[in-house]
Each structure stands twice: as C-alpha cells, then as structure tokens.
Amino acid sequence: MTAEIITIGDEILIGQIVDTNSAWIGEKFNECNIEIVQIRSVSDKKEAIADALSDVKADVIVITGGLGPTKDDITKKALAEFFGVGFIRNQAALENVRKIFLTSNRALLEVNEQQADVPANCSVLVNVNGTAPGMWFEHLGKVYVSLPGVPFEMKYLVEEEVLPRLLKRLDQSAIYHHTILTAGIGESLLAQTIAPIEDNLPEGIKLAYLPKLGQVRLRLSGYGRDAALLKSEIEQVIEQIKKRIPEHVFAVEDIPLELALLRLMTQRGLTLSVAESCTGGYLSHLLTRHDGASRVFRGAAVSYSNSLKETMLGVSANTLAVYGAVSEEVVMEMLAGALNNHGSDYVIAITGIAGPGGGSEEKPVGTIWIAAGSRHKTLATKLLLTGRRLQNIERSAINAIVLLFKLLHSV
C-alpha cells in the first residue's frame, strides 16, 4: 500500500512554520508498512488544492490543514468540489463541537456549528481534541483522509482512527529499516570499503548513506513479502558491515554519536570531564542535552582565554608562550589539568582556531588539537578543518568524541 501527504497552508510555504506533521506521519506509516511516495505542501487557495487532488499517485491520500472556522480555511470546499458533492451537517460532529464549547464555557457561534458541515460522501472521524472533524472518503479505488493541521489533533486521529482502518485493508507486504552509525571514515572511502557488501545485497534491500559532520549513517531498508526473512537478511548485512569496519561502527541504531558514547561509558561505569577552548562549551552541551548525562559527565573548564587555561587547568605560561595556545603541548597540559582537577576517569581536551579570525600562515583557521585520555593512556591528534566557524566547532567536537571512542575500544 502506498500513501502520499498533502499539507495545506501558506504558513508552511513562507517558512513561518516547519512541517513536522509530515515527518511524524511518514514515520508512523512507515512503521506500519505503508510506503509514503510523496509529500506535497500547497497554498490554501482553492485552485492549488484542486490541482494537488487531481494529480495523486498513491492508494491513500492524507490531507492535513485548512479546516479551521475562518475564511482562509477552504479545504472542505475544495474537497466537496473535487468529489462533486454538496454539504450535509453531521450529527456526531455537531455534538462534538457543542460539547467542546460547553466544557470550555465559550459562546457557540454559527461559524462554529458550521464546522460540522461536511461533504455528503464522507465518513466523519470524530476529533475529540478539537472542533474540526476528520473526514474519510473513498473515491475511484483510493482513500482520501482530511485531518486538522494542529499536531495533537492530527496525531490522535491518525493513531486512533486512520491507521487502524488502513491496517485492516493492508495486504501483508513488509518494510524493515535499520540504521548503523559510522564515524571517522569519509563517505567515499566508506562506500569503497563496503562495496563488496553493497554489490551483493539481497534482493529488495537498499543501502543509503546519510553523511553529517564526520559521521555517516548507513540506512538499510527492505521491502518484500516476508517480514521475518527481511529482518534476518538485514541483520546479516549489518553483521557483515560490522566485521568489515569494526573500528568505525559506533551504534547499530539511529542515535547521535555523543549518546552512543554516554551509553558506552554508563555501561562501563566511567566518568568524563572536558577541557575545551575553541569549541567554547559546545562539546559539553552536546553531552548534557541528553537525559542521564549526569551519570557520566562531571563538568568542564571552558578555558577560552589564555589566563583561564592557566588558572582553571594549570597550563604553564611558558608552554603557552613557547608553543602557542593551539599546540600539542597545550592540549596535553589541558588534558592533564582536567584529569587532576575534575576527578573524572577520562578527559577530552580541545584547543584550536575556529575562525574566521585568529589564523596565521603557520597555523591557519581550522587548525585544531584534540586529545582524549585517562591517567593511564592518552591520544592526541591535529585536525586541519576547512569549514566556517560553526562547522569547525561541530567537527572538532565530533572528532574528539571519535578519538575517545578509539581509546575506549583499545582498553
């Protein structure tokens, strides 16, 4: 079964709101083996809606938005015209509207009662969270579902009304997805390295590369008749990839890299602190945006100025003067200082030039030293990044996490 989504409303087209509804519907439908073939956002003009309705591709068309009581909401009219039917007032929808106004103690206007007027060929999906009813149409072998655009009203109707009805109709073709998080290897080299696996993927299984800042997510998708077979085939491919690039696989689920680190360190009962300069708190924020970070993360010295590198981390003025703040010597003293002062098992330290200012011929913008270590073992490496300020900050943090992973995998 295939589906498509049509979202109606100028606020999406002018970028006033981000269309998160479609992503949510896509995820839910995908979990139920319904393949979304297209998402389309159109203006709340009658011609634009009519145009979208007359050019549908899928078995199921989910339409969201444009169901409010005001004049600019015209989805219902466009639907009635498209199906060539008139309006009738639906009793269940009317009672729902009255009930909502009664409990909220607001005056019921005629425009509110009109929300219970629906195209004559629809079945109403009662919207207990709002006054605009959901509507279900069957027309020339296709299903059209019209839902309010307010996210919690839409979500309730999809979960309680739409999906149960669609699942009843579904023939049992299966879809299965799995994501592998890799890092520390570029997309092209990764593709070349796993080419023998990719070239021999079982029938019906696809591999997609989703690169982002030093990480590449590999998404395996399978479509077919036999869910158990698909699952087992995809799991075999995952094992092959893990065997091929063991040092680059950080998770076999779709989670951020730093969360994979927090989970590994939580499992091992290890603590972490951070000494960061050019990343200016970003690495600490990456870690602490996750619930449960406090089981691992002790804190950080954000030693942005040289004097704070000395007072917070005990970096010597002489080392700073001789080697400069962006040097292997300084990053190692930052690491040692944090190990001494913060009482954590492991430390990550970063110092560099994020840009756009501060570069020199010897140390251009993008020169970054990162280090990771415990009292027993340390690793340090230099990065030469080429991005703009924010990308350099993000890449430095990600590379530093990869460095700590490397160390943790080696002990």
Next chain:
Amino acid sequence: MTAEIITIGDEILIGQIVDTNSAWIGEKFNECNIEIVQIRSVSDKKEAIADALSDVKADVIVITGGLGPTKDDITKKALAEFFGVGFIRNQAALENVRKIFLTSNRALLEVNEQQADVPANCSVLVNVNGTAPGMWFEHLGKVYVSLPGVPFEMKYLVEEEVLPRLLKRLDQSAIYHHTILTAGIGESLLAQTIAPIEDNLPEGIKLAYLPKLGQVRLRLSGYGRDAALLKSEIEQVIEQIKKRIPEHVFAVEDIPLELALLRLMTQRGLTLSVAESCTGGYLSHLLTRHDGASRVFRGAAVSYSNSLKETMLGVSANTLAVYGAVSEEVVMEMLAGALNNHGSDYVIAITGIAGPGGGSEEKPVGTIWIAAGSRHKTLATKLLLTGRRLQNIERSAINAIVLLFKLLHSV
C-alpha cells in the same frame, strides 16, 4: 516571480529527518517577494524525480538533495535525462573538490572527482563548503537550481549565488524589511502595548510577530514603488516602538539576543565569564558560536556535579547540603566564585533542574535559579519553566542573558 521546491530523499518520506531546508528557503524567498507555490518531497528513485520535474508549476524550481558521491544519489542523472544532455567535467568544480581534499588531507578517489561531472547544459555554482556543486539550468523559460541537501552548504549557495541571480531578474518593486528584537515581554502583552502604533501603520507597511523562547521578533515589511519613502516610514515606526518599550528592545536588526549582548559589552569594553550547571555548556556555546566572542567572553566553569561546584567555584559544601544545588544561595556562591576566579567584569550563573529526572515536590523539574552580576551589583531570580529538557536549557540561557541586559541598562 513564483518558485517551488523539490526535496529529494527517502529519509524525509519515512520521517527520519524533518525537512527544515524547505522552511528556510521559503522564508528567504518570501523576504525577497518570491512566492513559493509548492513544496514537494519525493523518493530518491529516478522515476519519482522525473515525475516531479515533468510537472512543475513555477518560474523557478529549487531542487535539494541527492548530490552525494554514492550510488543512491541520482539527482544529477535524473536532471541530465530530463534535459536530454550528457555529462561534462567542470573545471571549477573539480578544482574545488581537489582543494577540499588537499586541505583536509584525505585521499581523493575517482568517485570524488566524478562529483565535478555535471549535465552539459548547466552553469556550476561553486560550493566552497562541500564537494557537490550547485547547478543552475535555464530551460524553456524556467530556471532549475539543484543544490546539496546538507543545510549549511545549501544555505550558503542560496544566499551567495541563487538569490542574487534571481533578484537581478525580478522587476524592481521595492521591498524593505526591518526586524526589532524584543525580550522579557510576552507576545500578547507586547501586542497590547504597541497596539496604538500597529493600528496606525502607514499604508503598505505590515507588522509580524515572530515569538521564540522568551523573545519576540517584530518584523516590519514594506512593499511599494518608492524605496526611500518605505525606508523612512519604517524607521519612524521603529523609533515609536523603541520609545514605547525601551527596556524590551535589545536590537533593531535581526540578530540573536546573545550577539546583541556581545556587541553591547564590546562597545563598553566589558568582559564576561559564566558559571553554569543545568545548562551544561549551552550558554557558553551560544556566546562562542559568534565570531569575535573572545573580545568579551573569558571562559566558563561548567560545574555539572556538586563536587565541581566546590572545586571550580568555591561553593561551600555546607551551602550545598543546607539549601541544595538549586537555590538562591548556591547560584550566588557560583557567581561570587566565578567573579573571584575568572577575572571578568561580569558573570552569569545558572543552576537548575532541566529534567526529565531530578525533580521533587518542593523543587519540580523546571526550577532554575539564574544570577548576573559584577563586583558592585548583582541580580538573581527564580524561573519556573514547564518545557522539556532542551527547551528548559535554552530558556534558562535566554532568561539569564536578559537578566544581564537589565543589569547593564541600569548602570
């Protein structure tokens, strides 16, 4: 001029990522008076792309995604087939690829060089942030632009290449936008307070409210034939608003709140450091993501654990035991400790419970203490936030910045 957006990639259809690119493009184009008539997301299958390309409605078609070096990225092939042309290797794109690989010290593979192969009828838009070139096509009176899906690469190309070219083609009716950044006042109260100004806006000038996390941006837009008149009328409205709510206007341009703070402190030659607990580095990151932050920002103690509150900031064990880490007493000791240790003119301190864990009846999730001060004057206040973890972190940081502004305006 009308435009439409086609985003390519299964990851959007299955809800793995939310399509924020389209909202961003919609906003930018709208600001330039280019009307987006449709946004469409399709699968990365050649037929789906061909189908979308053969059914376009607007003058300009912006296509994002599907330009990577791997096999699942087939936008380029689909475009060449659609236009009926072959491929040529573009010298500028090739040099860009080589330069990126050279500076990042990675091995250049044949698949990377192939990224410089483009359909023969395109003009290349050089992508300095990545290896996939942007492509500009003119075909049967329409413009087709193909851009990478990686947000920062796409944004750079839209701002530096695509919009300047499109604006040249636009008829020259004037558009003028100006943004006022307000904070510390809710949207409804703000609207009520400036209603007399809003009700008397000059002909052709519109006022929009863009609320976000304790801030409200007021966007004044004017459309008309006379650019100078528009500009002067909008400037008069800005003066009226500044006079009406002087304590809430933090900038008269569209910049983030923390950048307004950095600029004010730079002007005054003041320095800042931070003592943050529940925000975990986020406030420091907010400040240091801006170029030039080092003129103001000295550093931060991210004292996530209680023991680091003691060792990094000198908070007394007794205060922690008696009042708890989330208390006025502790936030004031954090502030005093940072003033003593970090050598900055001003300090912001934050401690609280971001959630979802850690709340109690007495101190529920969302209880946050913030403080701002110098050696001469301090302010502290308690927040009771109701969001989820990340919102609570962001709101705490924004409120703390507003608190420091209040202090700076009073001296």
